[in-house]
Amino acid sequence: VIKEHYRNDYKMFESSISKDFKSILTMETELRKALKEGQFELHYQPQKNIVTGRIVGVEALLRWNHPKEGFISPGTFIPLAEKTGLILEIGDWVMYEACRQNKQWQDEGYDPIIVGVNLSAKQFHQSDLVERVASILNKTGLQPSHLELEITESMAMSNEEDIIQTLEGLRDLGVYVSIDDFGTGYSSLKYLSRFPVNKLKIDKVFIQNRKQNEAIVKSIIHMSHSLDMKVIAEGVETEEQLTFLKNERCDEMQGFFYSKPLPPKHLNEMFQKQTV
Numbered sequence: 689v690i691k692e693h694y695r696n697d698y699k700m701f702e703s704s705i706s707k708d709f710k711s712i713l714t715m716e717t718e719l720r721k722a723l724k725e726g727q728f729e730l731h732y733q734p735q736k737n738i739v740t741g742r743i744v745g746v747e748a749l750l751r752w753n754h755p756k757e758g759f760i761s762p763g764t765f766i767p768l769a770e771k772t773g774l775i776l777e778i779g780d781w782v783m784y785e786a787c788r789q790n791k792q793w794q795d796e797g798y799d800p801i802i803v804g805v806n807l808s809a810k811q812f813h814q815s816d817l818v819e820r821v822a823s824i825l826n827k828t829g830l831q832p833s834h835l836e837l838e839i840t841e842s843m844a845m846s847n848e849e850d851i852i853q854t855l856e857g858l859r860d861l862g863v864y865v866s867i868d869d870f871g872t873g874y875s876s877l878k879y880l881s882r883f884p885v886n887k888l889k890i891d892k893v894f895i896q897n898r899k900q901n902e903a904i905v906k907s908i909i910h911m912s913h914s915l916d917m918k919v920i921a922e923g924v925e926t927e928e929q930l931t932f933l934k935n936e937r938c939d940e941m942q943g944f945f946y947s948k949p950l951p952p953k954h955l956n957e958m959f960q961k962q963t964v
């Protein structure tokens with residue numbers, strides 16, 4: 689009986705490995721196909737200056753429009769793309785497309801805004817990242833000061849010489865760098881004050897559970913300003929949250945209260961409204 693039991697366990701183990709392996713392989717093939725066949729799309733979520741109420745930027749958010757499954761959320765496929773290394777090709781596409789779209793908006797006569805692009809850890813750690821960014825800006829004709837790269841705390845908070853070099857390279861190039869989901873990762877204040885970072889993005893968990901996290905949100909806002917950084921609140925869903933942020937002098941907001949991420953043509957309509 690014992691022997692039988694173990695054998696079954698082993699079989700189960702083996703079949704679950706091959707199943708996972710197969711789905712990773714399938715996923716990789718599907719992701720490659722998606723890239724080749726243009727199944728990826730960027731949606732853009734507006735970011736507003738809280739005082740003036742004007743759109744000052746948009747965050748580019750990746751969407752996979754799968755022919756059979758419909759829209760697949762980045763939370764599902766980004767980790768896999770990261771695991772397979774395909775994130776590098778996908779990330780290049782995202783950055784190119786976001787810069788191209790932002791330049792197009794400027795060419796159409798809208799007030800210049802900043803486009804934010806999320807970087808994955810693998811992308812950020814490429815030794816030629818700065819050259820890649822420079823080349824994309826060059827190809828699309830977008831000015832560096834109209835691009836912002838979002839990294840997470842864990843990518844930046846390390847003493848390694850090459851990370852400092854990358855951040856300084858990006859600063860010298862003239863692009864902005866922000867820290868995404870700030871407050872949820874592992875971070876060190878020592879690095880925060882030393883690194884050339886322009887903006888903190890307060891994670892939505894602190895905004896949405898505002899009452900419990902009031903002191904934290906206030907501290908992040910005040911700390912950003914002391915460090916000469918801007919600060920934006922993510923995941924703003926209610927007027928009450930916005931009023932609080934306004935009173936605390938948070939610079940910018942992003943969230944469903946104003947707008948969810950939208951296809952680019954919907955942004956045109958929003959830009960038009962504020963031009964009048």
Ligand code: C2E
Pocket residue numbers: 733748749750761762763766779782806807808868869892922923924925942943944945948949
């Ligand atoms: P993120 O960079 O923190 O992006 C913000 C996420 O919060 C987006 O989810 C957005 O739709 C959502 N959000 C915005 N406002 C609200 C709100 O008021 N309430 C709530 N509940 N949610 C809100 P999304 O688009 O599903 O993206 C999830 C994550 O996937 C992103 O988090 C980012 O880490 C990653 N991601 C998205 N696009 C890319 C990309 O092009 N490259 C990389 N490397 N990662 C990406």
Ligand code: MG
Pocket residue numbers: 747806838868
């Ligand atoms: Mg982000």
Ligand code: MG
Pocket residue numbers: 868869889891892922
């Ligand atoms: Mg975030």
Ligand code: MG
Pocket residue numbers: 868869
């Ligand atoms: Mg995130």
